[in-house]
Amino acid sequence: MSAQLVVDLGAFADNLARVREVVTPAEMMLVVKDDAYGHGVVEIARRALAQGVRWFGAFDAETGAVVRATVGETARIFIWIAASASEVAAAVAARLDIGVGDPGLLEDVAIAASAASVVARVHLKIDTGLHRNGVRPEMWPEFTARAREWESAGVLEVVGVWSHIAEASDDEDDVARAGFEDALAVARNAGLTPSLRHLAASAASFARPEFRYDLVRVGAFAYGISPAGGPSAGELGIRPIATLRTTVSGLESDGVRVGIGALDGLPSTLAGRIEVGTPAGPRRLRVVDRYESIVDGWPGAGIGQEVVVFGADDDAPRSVTEAGEAIGTIGEEIAVRISPGVTRRYSAT
Ligand SMILES: *Cc1c(COP(=O)(O)O)cnc(C)c1O
Numbered sequence: 001m002s003a004q005l006v007v008d009l010g011a012f013a014d015n016l017a018r019v020r021e022v023v024t025p026a027e028m029m030l031v032v033k034d035d036a037y038g039h040g041v042v043e044i045a046r047r048a049l050a051q052g053v054r055w056f057g058a059f060d061a062e063t064g065a066v067v068r069a070t071v072g073e074t075a076r077i078f079i080w081i082a083a084s085a086s087e088v089a090a091a092v093a094a095r096l097d098i099g100v101g102d103p104g105l106l107e108d109v110a111i112a113a114s115a116a117s118v119v120a121r122v123h124l125k126i127d128t129g130l131h132r133n134g135v136r137p138e139m140w141p142e143f144t145a146r147a148r149e150w151e152s153a154g155v156l157e158v159v160g161v162w163s164h165i166a167e168a169s170d171d172e173d174d175v176a177r178a179g180f181e182d183a184l185a186v187a188r189n190a191g192l193t194p195s196l197r198h199l200a201a202s203a204a205s206f207a208r209p210e211f212r213y214d215l216v217r218v219g220a221f222a223y224g225i226s227p228a229g230g231p232s233a234g235e236l237g238i239r240p241i242a243t244l245r246t247t248v249s250g251l252e253s254d255g256v257r258v259g260i261g262a263l264d265g266l267p268s269t270l271a272g273r274i275e276v277g278t279p280a281g282p283r284r285l286r287v288v289d290r291y292e293s294i295v296d297g298w299p300g301a302g303i304g305q306e307v308v309v310f311g312a313d314d315d316a317p318r319s320v321t322e323a324g325e326a327i328g329t330i331g332e333e334i335a336v337r338i339s340p341g342v343t344r345r346y347s348a349t
Contacts, residue, residue, distance in 0.1 A: 243311025
């Protein structure tokens with residue numbers, strides 16, 4: 001067997017329930033960018049829909065269309081990157097909610113909606129300090145006034161105002177939230193009536209109730225990925241949902257070869273920094289080669305025996321968050337790097 005990522009959809013459902021319990025009465029948008037953080041967007045979206053999730057955050061129009069085909073018309077799908085007029089047209093055609101953080105994009109959406117004779121749903125993005133595709137406060141009055149003009153013309157509806165925050169320091173986030181409040185007031189002055197205000201991702205949606213507003217955009221915590229150096233999964237009431245497994249592929253004089261390597265997305269910097277689960281207990285990961293890796297041996301090691309690199313399992317010495325911490329990064333970074341060539345399997349315990 002080559003490497004497999006086994007995703008526990010039952011654990012995923014539990015995490016969704018936990019997130020919703022924490023953030024209610026705000027709604028949860030499940031963020032499914034980067035192939036649902038490496039877990040496989042189609043299976044993840046299907047299960048989330050079955051659990052009652054009605055908002056998906058799909059990043060781009062292509063992912064949005066995949067989610068639309070998977071979940072049908074009952075759910076709302078939000079995208080926030082559209083780089084070309086053809087992507088905007090695709091987003092309008094798939095009835096996606098479009099995050100607009102750029103005056104040029106607002107014009108593109110209006111033109112595409114008018115060409116398709118539909119009313120596009122847009123969420124205007126204010127830049128509250130991250131400088132990642134949002135409209136600067138000094139441009140905001142003109143931007144919201146222009147959006148109101150298009151709304152009056154009947155080609156779009158401003159359903160939301162949103163921003164993205166760093167979630168790295170409470171003080172900076174508080175400043176961002178004050179900017180967000182100002183932007184909401186300006187939007188209302190322009191005659192807009194957005195019913196969906198959204199600011200928080202996983203961390204703030206749990207730790208800072210005043211950041212929840214109407215909708216929270218949650219990725220990491222739904223997948224059981226806790227923040228590096230922050231509260232543990234157990235403290236948050238979530239658990240990891242994915243386990244990366246492989247098997248022994250060869251016995252060497254100095255260790256055991258296992259069937260996962262750098263080309264499968266295992267960071268080579270993990271060599272020497274983590275232990276993996278073996279039938280004899282945790283063993284050091286010594287070398288990460290292109291196709292295979294070498295682990296410290298154990299008595300009775302044999303080809304085909306299972307090895308757990310990280311994961312949700314009791315056999316796994318490490319979670320994906322801890323693997324990330326071992327090389328100074330976040331769990332999401334490890335999860336999204338697992339190559340699409342690694343088979344995803346789904347279980348529902
Ligand atoms: C990725 C992303 C999120 C989700 O962040 P998590 O920390 O994984 O919950 C929310 N909003 C935006 C705009 C994002 O890009």
